[in-house]
Amino acid sequence: MTEEKAEEKNKMASVFLPALGGVAVCGGTHGNELSGVYLVQEMERQRKERGDGVWPIPVTTVLSNPRAVKECRRYIDTDMNRCFSKAVLSTPITDSSPYEVRRAQELNNLLGVKGSDDVMDMICDLHNTTSNMGLTLIHYSASDWVTLHICKYLQTKITKVPVRVLVLDFPINDAYNLESVSKHGFTLEVGPQPQGVVRADIYVIMKEAVDLTIDWIHKFNSGTVFEGGDVEVFKFIKSVDYPRDPETRNLTAAVHPQLQDRDFCLLKRGDPLFLSFSGETVTCEEEEPLHPFFINEGAYYEKGIAFHLAKKWTLTVPSVQVQTTNSA
Amino acid sequence: MTEEKAEEKNKMASVFLPALGGVAVCGGTHGNELSGVYLVQEMERQRKERGDGVWPIPVTTVLSNPRAVKECRRYIDTDMNRCFSKAVLSTPITDSSPYEVRRAQELNNLLGVKGSDDVMDMICDLHNTTSNMGLTLIHYSASDWVTLHICKYLQTKITKVPVRVLVLDFPINDAYNLESVSKHGFTLEVGPQPQGVVRADIYVIMKEAVDLTIDWIHKFNSGTVFEGGDVEVFKFIKSVDYPRDPETRNLTAAVHPQLQDRDFCLLKRGDPLFLSFSGETVTCEEEEPLHPFFINEGAYYEKGIAFHLAKKWTLTVPSVQVQTTNSA
Numbered sequence: 063m064t065e066e067k068a069e070e071k072n073k074m075a076s077v078f079l080p081a082l083g084g085v086a087v088c089g090g091t092h093g094n095e096l097s098g099v100y101l102v103q104e105m106e107r108q109r110k111e112r113g114d115g116v117w118p119i120p121v122t123t124v125l126s127n128p129r130a131v132k133e134c135r136r137y138i139d140t141d142m143n144r145c146f147s148k149a150v151l152s153t154p155i156t157d158s159s160p161y162e163v164r165r166a167q168e169l170n171n172l173l174g175v176k177g178s179d180d181v182m183d184m185i186c187d188l189h190n191t192t193s194n195m196g197l198t199l200i201h202y203s204a205s206d207w208v209t210l211h212i213c214k215y216l217q218t219k220i221t222k223v224p225v226r227v228l229v230l231d232f233p234i235n236d237a238y239n240l241e242s243v244s245k246h247g248f249t250l251e252v253g254p255q256p257q258g259v260v261r262a263d264i265y266v267i268m269k270e271a272v273d274l275t276i277d278w279i280h281k282f283n284s285g286t287v288f289e290g291g292d293v294e295v296f297k298f299i300k301s302v303d304y305p306r307d308p309e310t311r312n313l314t315a316a317v318h319p320q321l322q323d324r325d326f327c328l329l330k331r332g333d334p335l336f337l338s339f340s341g342e343t344v345t346c347e348e349e350e351p352l353h354p355f356f357i358n359e360g361a362y363y364e365k366g367i368a369f370h371l372a373k374k375w376t377l378t379v380p381s382v383q384v385q386t387t388n389s390a
Numbered sequence: 391m392t393e394e395k396a397e398e399k400n401k402m403a404s405v406f407l408p409a410l411g412g413v414a415v416c417g418g419t420h421g422n423e424l425s426g427v428y429l430v431q432e433m434e435r436q437r438k439e440r441g442d443g444v445w446p447i448p449v450t451t452v453l454s455n456p457r458a459v460k461e462c463r464r465y466i467d468t469d470m471n472r473c474f475s476k477a478v479l480s481t482p483i484t485d486s487s488p489y490e491v492r493r494a495q496e497l498n499n500l501l502g503v504k505g506s507d508d509v510m511d512m513i514c515d516l517h518n519t520t521s522n523m524g525l526t527l528i529h530y531s532a533s534d535w536v537t538l539h540i541c542k543y544l545q546t547k548i549t550k551v552p553v554r555v556l557v558l559d560f561p562i563n564d565a566y567n568l569e570s571v572s573k574h575g576f577t578l579e580v581g582p583q584p585q586g587v588v589r590a591d592i593y594v595i596m597k598e599a600v601d602l603t604i605d606w607i608h609k610f611n612s613g614t615v616f617e618g619g620d621v622e623v624f625k626f627i628k629s630v631d632y633p634r635d636p637e638t639r640n641l642t643a644a645v646h647p648q649l650q651d652r653d654f655c656l657l658k659r660g661d662p663l664f665l666s667f668s669g670e671t672v673t674c675e676e677e678e679p680l681h682p683f684f685i686n687e688g689a690y691y692e693k694g695i696a697f698h699l700a701k702k703w704t705l706t707v708p709s710v711q712v713q714t715t716n717s718a
Contacts, residue, residue, distance in 0.1 A: 103640060104667040134691070135463075192584040256520040256584030258688040262644040262665040312431060316590040337590040339432040360586040363462070 076381040077207055081283045082183040082246070084120030086173050087272055089188045091143050091240050092361070093130025096260040097252060097268045098188025104269075118280040122182070126169060126240060129161060134258050136361055137162055143187075143249075146242050148235040151176060169240065176243045177235065184208075185244035186275055188268060191253035192360040193369075194323040196223035197267055200249040202237045204229050204295070208246040210379045211288050215278045216271055223267055226326060227295040228355070228372065254323070257360050282384055290381040296326065296353055296372035304368040305336055305344055314338055317358040317368060325355045329371070336368070405535055406713040409611045410511040410574075412448030414501050415600055417516045419471050419568050420689070421458025424588040425580060425596045426516025432597075446608040450510070454497060454568060457489060462586050464689055465490055471515075471577075474570050476563040479504060497568065504571045505563065512536070513572035514603055516596060519581035520688040521697075522651040524551035525595055528577040530565045532557050532623070536574040538707045539616050543606045544599055551580075551595055554654060555623040556683070556700065582651070585688050610712055618709040624654065624681055624700035632696040633664055633672055642666055645686040645696060653683045657699070664696070 087105060089098030105123045108116050130137050139160035145151070150163060151170050173182045191198075197220060199213045210227070217225040234242055241247040250271055255264045282288065305315040315336035321329070329335075330351045336344040352371040356362060359369075415433060417426030433451045436444050458465050467488035473479070478491060479498050501510045519526075525548060527541045538555070545553040562570055569575040578599055583592045610616065633643040643664035649657070657663075658679045664672040680699040684690060687697075 100641065100644070100667050108668070192587050254584075256582075256688050257586060258691065259520050259584075259686055260641070260644045261650060261686065262647045263650065265644055265667065266647075266665075313428065313588070316428070316588045316593055319590045319594075322589060322591065337594075339428050339593070340436070358587055358589065360584050363586065 076287055076383045078385040079208060079382055081384050082119070082208070082279050084122065084182070085184040085186055085247075085276060085279060086122040086124055086182045086244065087186050087188065088124040088126045088169075088240055090128070090131040091126040091187055092136045092141075092189060093127050093132070094134050094136050094257040095188075095190035095255075096134075096258065097190050097255060097265045098250075099125065099131050100260050100265060101188060101268055101272065105272075117276055119276060119283065121276065122173070124169065124172070126187075127162065127165060129165075136257070139163075141361075142166055143189075143240055144238045146170065146176065146240050147238040148176065150238070166240075170243055174243045182244040183246060184275075184279070185241040185247035186272060187240045187247070187249045188272070189249055189251045190255040190257075190264065191251050191356060192256055193325050193355065193357050194254045195226070195251055195325045195355060196253070197225045197271055198228055198251040198355070199225070200228045200230065200239070200241075200251060201247065202230050202232065202234055202239075202242055204231050204297075204377055206246055207379055207382050208282075209248055210293050210377060211282075211382055212246075212275055212278050213248070214291070214293050214379065215288070216274055217293075219274050220267070220270060222270075224326070227293060229295045229297050229377075231297060282382070285384055285386070287381055287383040290379050293377045293379055294374060295377055296355065296374055299352060299371045299373050301367045301370050302335070302354075303366045304363075305338065313363070315342075315344060318343060321354065321369075322358060325357050325369075326353050326372075328352075329354050404615055404709040404711045407536060407710055409712050410447070410536070410607050412450065412510070413512040413514055413575075413603060413607060414450040414452055414510045414572065415514050415516065416452040416454045416497075416568055418456070418459040419454040419515055420464045420469075420517060421455050421460070422462050422464050422585040423516075423518035423583075424462075424586065425518050425583060425593045426578075427453065427459050428588050428593060429516060429596055429600065433600075445604055447604060447611065449604065450501070452497065452500070454515075455490065455493060457493075464585070467491075469689075470494055471517075471568055472566045474498065474504065474568050475566045476504065478566070494568075498571055502571045510572040511574060512603075512607070513569045513575035514600060515568045515575070515577045516600070517577055517579045518583040518585075518592065519579050519684060520584055521653050521683065521685050522582045523554070523579055523653045523683060524581070525553045525599055526556055526579040526683070527553070528556045528558065528567070528569075528579060529575065530558050530560065530562055530567075530570055532559050532625075532705055534574055535707055535710050536610075537576055538621050538705060539610075539710055540574075540603055540606050541576070542619070542621050542707065543616070544602055545621075547602050548595070548598060550598075552654070555621060557623045557625050557705075559625060610710070613712055613714070615709055615711040618707050621705045621707055622702060623705055624683065624702055627680060627699045627701050629695045629698050630663075630682075631694045632691075633666065641691070643670075643672060646671060649682065649697075650686060653685050653697075654681050654700075656680075657682050 089102035145166035417430035470490035473494035
């Protein structure tokens with residue numbers, strides 16, 4: 063066999079992977095991101111009405127931060143979606159522990175324990191953003207074929223809005239998002255939607271993405287071969303803050319109207335970034351063209367982030383199919 | 391003189407009104423409506439840099455709810471923009487009084503006292519809404535010629551977004567909004583903008599409206615005659631709540647995609663109102679066609695309001711000019 067043919071054969075060969083036990087669908091990790099809150103409540107209503115058989119695979123539904131949901135706030139004491147690193151999950155709990163640290167450890171026991179063999183196969187954590195990001199799937203690894211195949215599937219099936227994949231690509235123990243507790247999975251961001259508001263159009267897109275994820279897992283477990291190919295992903299590079307008053311730290315400018323709502327565009331040196339409150343334009347000074355995202359996300363003002371920047375690259379994923387007694 | 395001619399003469403005659411002492415521009419009455427917060431801060435920066443002469447009339451700037459602004463929340467204890475009725479303003483203050491009741495009484499002493507001769511001539515209270523309401527001027531009286539003339543002026547001058555006038559038309563003593571403290575004035579609503587976010591496009595529109603208000607007062611005080619004519623206004627009729635679960639009171643539906651973002655359209659019997667979280671459409675059952683506004687406003691979920699309904703009517707305002715020694 064020539065080298066070329068061997069490579070071709072290698073490309074075509076399926077990677078055999080274990081069947082997936084099911085999925086945990088989590089909403090309200092941030093209590094004021096309402097599409098996920100109402101979707102989880104709707105799924106729980108469906109289960110009550112029609113029993114577990116409503117889905118073809120085991121589905122766990124979780125309202126992640128019930129106290130924040132009740133108060134319609136992002137969080138009570140601290141951002142829970144920064145509490146799922148190994149370090150925070152192993153912090154001893156005391157009377158003064160933030161509510162979200164306690165709740166994160168509870169969720170880790172329910173869905174994990176992170177890093178152990180018993181963790182959930184997949185978490186799909188539902189979020190909204192005030193940014194015009196369409197449907198964005200965020201996850202931690204550039205080599206998790208199951209997750210990347212689901213992303214690819216959603217990209218093929220959802221046509222109403224752009225579906226993009228964002229890879230953070232840092233060690234899983236340092237990963238601080240809820241979905242990092244499970245073997246596979248992703249954060250599902252849908253926007254634009256204001257905090258404390260549910261928009262039917264955004265809710266419908268989120269529901270379609272969750273239904274398709276369940277659909278993919280069912281098909282995979284049933285033996286469907288998912289063909290490999292290229293997946294275009296965005297990789298986080300750096301964050302950019304708003305211009306601020308050096309003394310008060312108050313913002314002195316807003317995102318420029320020419321950048322607002324243009325998440326994932328190609329931002330080049332000289333392009334407008336900010337419009338100051340007195341009317342001056344601040345332009346981009348980056349040497350390399352990059353893709354901005356989470357542009358003017360409401361929750362990031364306090365984090366000192368006006369937007370993130372990403373680089374686009376292409377991942378090649380192999381074909382995958384479920385491991386059976388014969389294939390194992 | 392015939393009756394017709396007398397009527398004609400009456401129409402043409404100017405109403406002479408006292409010069410206006412200035413305007414109070416208030417932002418952050420709701421702490422997470424950021425355009426007004428940043429506009430007031432910018433005006434204060436300009437005054438610091440260039441002195442009081444920066445405006446041709448006396449301008450007072452007020453950050454109405456500084457604690458809520460600091461926490462980026464609508465309010466701390468209670469909605470302050472419901473605290474300016476005579477009843478709440480005269481409630482005795484105790485240790486357990488809500489922060490906003492105390493602050494409303496402070497503001498009433500600063501800008502009022504409501505109902506007395508010493509009140510500010512005009513308050514312009516800056517707000518944002520998550521609804522697609524463009525620029526909406528809200529005020530209490532259908533016969534306040536000064537305010538209606540400023541509305542008319544803004545309608546003529548601002549072309550980027552629709553400028554609409556909403557009249558609540560109930561007794562001034564019961565009126566609970568901050569602007570009701572002054573002789574004239576209005577609440578200036580600009581949207582759509584998420585809570586906790588400032589969008590440059592929305593900020594620029596709000597700034598233009600405030601600049602034009604100052605401009606109108608200056609021209610009026612300088613003797614300009616403002617010609618009378620018709621002003622189209624919307625009058626509040628009733629509120630409509632979301633469909634809710636009878637037990638939990640949770641929402642069971644969101645505003646329908648065909649209604650979302652269509653504030654001030656004409657809503658007729660049979661038009662879609664809501665889309666339930668399981669996919670069913672709820673339609674309008676009103677006998678009379680009406681105009682919905684504040685559609686899906688984030689702050690109104692807790693108030694049990696999915697949208698308000700209004701009726702459109704036309705007000706005829708007379709020409710106005712400033713009272714001088716000669717004319718008085």
